[in-house]
Structures are given as structure tokens and as C-alpha cells.
Amino acid sequence: MLAIIGYGDHVQRNILPALEKLKDVIVKYVVVRDLDKYKHQSNFFFITDFSKVLADKDITSIYIATPISSHYKYVKEALTAGKNVLCEKSLTTSFENSEELVNLAAKINVKLQEVVMYQYHNQFIWLKNYLKNECNGRLVKIHTSFQIPHLSPDNIRYSKNLGGGALLDVGFYPLSMIISLLGMPNMVKSILTAQPSYSVDLSGIAIFNYKELYAVAEWGIGRLYKNEITLEFEDHQVTVGRAFSKPPTLQTIATITKNNGNREEISINSCDHFYRLFSDFFNDGHNDLEHLAAILERAKVTDIIKNDLL
Numbered sequence: 001m002l003a004i005i006g007y008g009d010h011v012q013r014n015i016l017p018a019l020e021k022l023k024d025v026i027v028k029y030v031v032v033r034d035l036d037k038y039k040h041q042s043n044f045f046f047i048t049d050f051s052k053v054l055a056d057k058d059i060t061s062i063y064i065a066t067p068i069s070s071h072y073k074y075v076k077e078a079l080t081a082g083k084n085v086l087c088e089k090s091l092t093t094s095f096e097n098s099e100e101l102v103n104l105a106a107k108i109n110v111k112l113q114e115v116v117m118y119q120y121h122n123q124f125i126w127l128k129n130y131l132k133n134e135c136n137g138r139l140v141k142i143h144t145s146f147q148i149p150h151l152s153p154d155n156i157r158y159s160k161n162l163g164g165g166a167l168l169d170v171g172f173y174p175l176s177m178i179i180s181l182l183g184m185p186n187m188v189k190s191i192l193t194a195q196p197s198y199s200v201d202l203s204g205i206a207i208f209n210y211k212e213l214y215a216v217a218e219w220g221i222g223r224l225y226k227n228e229i230t231l232e233f234e235d236h237q238v239t240v241g242r243a244f245s246k247p248p249t250l251q252t253i254a255t256i257t258k259n260n261g262n263r264e265e266i267s268i269n270s271c272d273h274f275y276r277l278f279s280d281f282f283n284d285g286h287n288d289l290e291h292l293a294a295i296l297e298r299a300k301v302t303d304i305i306k307n308d309l310l
Contacts, residue, residue: 001026001027001028001056001058001059001060001061002019002025002026002027002028002059002060002061002062002063003027003028003029003030003031003053003056003059003061003062003063004027004029004030004031004044004062004063004065005030005031005050005053005062005063005064005065005066005074006031006032006064006065006066007030007032007038007046007065008065010065010088011065014274015063015065015274017248017272017274018272018274018275018277018278019278021272021275022275022278022279022282024282025278025282027044028045028056028058028059029044029045029046029047029052029053029056029059030044030045030046030047031046031047031048031049031050031053032046032047032048033048034048035047035048050074050077054077054078054081054083055081059083060083060084061083061084061085061086061111061281061282062074062078062083062084062085062086063085063086063087064078064085064086064087064088065088066088067156067159067162067163067164068088068090068092068093068162068163068164068168068169069093069161069162069163070162070163071087071088071090071091071092071163072092072093072097072101074087075087075091075092075101075112076100076101076104079101079104079105079108079110079112080104080108082108082110083110084110084111084112084281085105085110085111085112085113086111086113086114086115086277086278086281087112087113087114087115088114088115089114089115089116089168089169089172089176090114090163090168090169090172090298090299090302091114091295091299092299093163093168094299094303095296095299095300095302095303098295098296098299099296099299102292102295102296105288105292106288106289106292111281111288111291112288112291112292112295113281113291113295114291114294114295114298115277116176116180116277116294117273117274117277118173118177118243118244118245118273119180119273120271120273120274120276120277120280121246121271121273121276122268122269122270122271123240123242123243123246123252123254123268124180126254126266126268127181127229127231127238127240127254128181130231130238130254131181131231136233136236137233137234137235137236138212138233138234139213139231139232139233140212140213140232140233140234141213141214141215141216141231141232142178142181142182142213142215142216142229142230142231142232143215143216143218143229143230143232144173144174144177144178144215144216144217144218144228144229144230144243145174145217145218145219145226145227145228145229146170146171146173146174146218146219146226146227146243146244147170147203147218147219147220147221147223147224147225147226147227148170148220148221148223148225149222149223149224149225150221150222151221157169157200157221158198158199158200159199159200160199160200164200165200165201165202166192166200166201166202166203166204166219166220166221167192167201167204167219167302167305167306168302169221170219170220170221171204171217171219171302171305172298172302173219173243173244174217174218174219174229174244175206175217175219175298175301175302175305176298177217177229177243177244178208178215178217179294179297179298179301180294182208182210182213182215184297184300184301185208185209185210185215185301186209186210186211187208187209188206188207188208188209188301188304188305189206189207189209189308190204190205190206190207190304190305190308191204191205191308192204192305192306192308195222202220202221202222203218203219203220203221203222203223204218204219204220204305205217205218205219206301206305227241227242227243227244227245227246228240228241228242228243229243235258235259236256236257236258236259237256237257238254238255238256238257239254239255239257240252240253240254240255240268241253246273248270248271248272248273248274248275249270250270251267251268251269251270252267252268252270253265253266253267253268254266254268
């Protein structure tokens with residue numbers, strides 16, 4: 001059985017529809033701060049006491065979708081209680097805390113995974129296969145960006161105390177994309193920017209230096225919407241839109257542009273990447289060590305970039 005910690009818009013809009021497709025998964029509890037807010041909903045058993053979840057032997061897994069600043073506490077308590085944990089990004093606010101949780105999960109042999117849903121989409125699989133195909137020539141650059149317009153002023157992403165800021169939120173996606181496709185870089189240089197009226201970073205850019213190529217990640221809040229990745233080769237480039245967030249029914253397009261200006265569009269089938277992510281998480285054959293290593297790689301790069309905050 002599964003317990004959900006947090007019940008925001010993301011959970012209701014993306015996670016619950018995916019879980020409904022998993023017939024063998026039962027949600028027993030949803031932990032919220034304010035019971036009165038959900039007293040008229042009877043579809044779940046809403047509670048405020050997280051210790052009740054930890055003590056329930058029927059609960060084998062916990063999904064955490066709370067502000068980033070609370071992740072460390074919830075994840076540590078859940079792991080210590082022997083529960084498998086799937087946590088929204090970013091796992092914690094520091095490499096040190098993430099490393100502690102990864103070591104704890106490995107020590108007591110329970111699952112720990114960050115929600116990196118786009119890696120389960122047909123689009124990401126297509127990109128990986130395209131990169132592996134030597135017939136496509138030599139890759140020279142990757143550029144990826146995820147930017148969104150400003151949100152409501154009371155949004156948690158603007159709260160420093162809640163672990164807000166662009167880097168740990170929207171920045172997670174382009175940074176993790178580059179690491180997933182190319183591995184750890186030789187060096188990372190970055191710039192983070194803030195604005196006087198905000199207490200958190202709102203945008204950033206990072207350049208990843210690899211032996212024979214480089215990659216650029218851009219992210220921001222309060223920016224023109226961008227959600228894309230471009231793979232540049234010696235004689236052509238491949239651009240894919242909606243690289244990170246996309247509805248389960250959306251068929252995406254990979255556009256290949258040649259040096260001579262010729263273009264080719266390839267359709268990529270839609271799929272529910274959240275459903276695939278949860279299916280993998282609940283699969284007994286789940287590769288725990290691979291996911292733990294990936295958490296540390298992402299956290300290490302993020303910590304390097306955090307030190308460049310202006």
C-alpha cells in the first residue's frame with residue numbers, strides 16, 4: 001500500500017490519474033496540513049499525523065510531494081521506518097543531505113528515487129537512441145532550457161524558507177537532462193541571478209565541459225516559456241519541444257535541420273510518463289543502485305552551481 005504526503009495541484013492533476021492506472025496499487029493515506037480543507041472529499045483517508053503512516057505495516061511505499069525544505073525530514077523518517085520512498089525533485093537542498101539519505105537507503109536496503117518523469121517518456125528514449133546511433137555523426141553541443149512565467153506571489157517557489165528558487169525547481173530539469181545523456185562533466189561553470197524584490201534565485205545558466213563537446217543548460221522563473229532541447233552535430237541539429245513537462249496525450253515532434261536548410265519532422269508517440277515512473281518504482285526488478293547514483297550526481301552538480309549565486 002502507498003501513502004501520499006502532500007496534496008497540491010501537481011498531485012491531483014498528474015499523479016493521481018497515473019496511479020489510477022496501476023490496479024495493484026492502493027492509496028491508504030494522504031497526509032495534509034489542514035484536514036478541514038478536505039473534509040468534503042471522501043475519495044481518500046486524509047490525515048495529519050505522519051507518524052501513523054510510519055507505524056502502519058501495511059504501508060510499504062511513500063510518495064512525497066511537499067516543499068523541498070521538508071523533504072529531508074520526511075524522507076529520513078520514512079527510510080528509517082523501512083519504507084520505500086519516491087520523492088519529488090529536488091530530493092534535498094544540499095549534496096550533504098542527499099548523500100546521507102542515499103547511504104541510509106542503501107544501508108537498510110529500501111528504495112529511494114527522485115521523480116524524474118521525463119526520462120520515462122518515449123521522447124527521452126528516442127533522444128538517447130539517436131545519440132547512440134553512430135551514423136548520426138559527432139555530437140558537438142547540447143542546449144536545453146526550461147523557463148516559466150512568473151507565478152502567483154504566494155507560490156512556494158518564491159519562499160527561501162520552503163526551499164524555493166529556480167535552481168532546485170525548474171533548473172533541476174535541464175541539469176538532469178544533460179547529466180542523464182552525457183554523464184558527469186569535467187567541469188561546470190554557471191551564473192545564478194536574483195532580483196531585489198525576491199529572496200530566491202530566479203534564473204541561471206550552466207556550461208558543462210566535456211572532453212570533446214560542451215552542453216548549456218538554462219532555466220528561469222519570470223521568463224518567456226521554454227521547454228526544449230537541441231542536439232547539435234557537425235552537419236545537422238535535432239530540436240525537440242516539450243522536453244520536460246507534457247500531458248499524456250501529447251504527440252511531440254523531433255525536428256532535424258540540415259546544413260543546407262532541409263528539414264525533417266519525426267513524430268514521437270505520446271505516453272504517460274508518470275504512469276511509467278510509478279510502474280518502474282513498484283517493479284521488483286527496479287535498479288536501486290542506478291537511481292541512488294543518479295541522485296548523487298544531480299545533487300553534486302547542483303551544489304557546485306549554488307556556490308555561484310550572485
